[in-house]
Amino acid sequence: MKPALAVAPPTGPCALSTAITDRESDLICALIAATRHLEQARDRAVTPDTEAARYPQPITAAALRSRVLGNADRLRRALDDLTAPYEQTDRPLELTANYSALQGD
The missing domain is CATH 1.20.5 (Single alpha-helices involved in coiled-coils or other helix-helix interfaces)
Structure with missing residues (x-):
């Protein structure tokens, strides 16, 4: 029998995903949410x-x-x-205005 988790896993999309879903594609939304979750984990890990x-x-x-x-x-x-499908080796990558706006710049 699997032990109970100390904290219940979230059900459904997180608040961050919900907040940006209308502005971004599913792929970008998932990447942004995952990045923020990893940053939060980094900040709280001692x-x-x-x-x-x-x-x-x-x-x-x-x-x-x-x-x-x-x-x-x-x-x-x-x-x-x-x-991999988004990589272009013939020119440098450019950041979009959307990315800067989502980062709060």
Whole structure:
């Protein structure tokens, strides 16, 4: 039997996704929301030991490190696959005004 999570996972889209859905494509919306979630996780993570202490079942910092790095590799592969069709090697990438507006610039 799988143990209960300390915090229930969200159901449905997050507030950030809902706020930008009308302004962006599904792909851009998902990328922006994922980036913000990762930035929030980065900002609240203190050390592997303190993060491991949040688990309802004991987990070592070494095991947590392995899970974090494995999932980061998975994210990198997914991003590479996702962005490959958009890459142009014949000219530099340009940021759009929409991107700057969403970043609050």
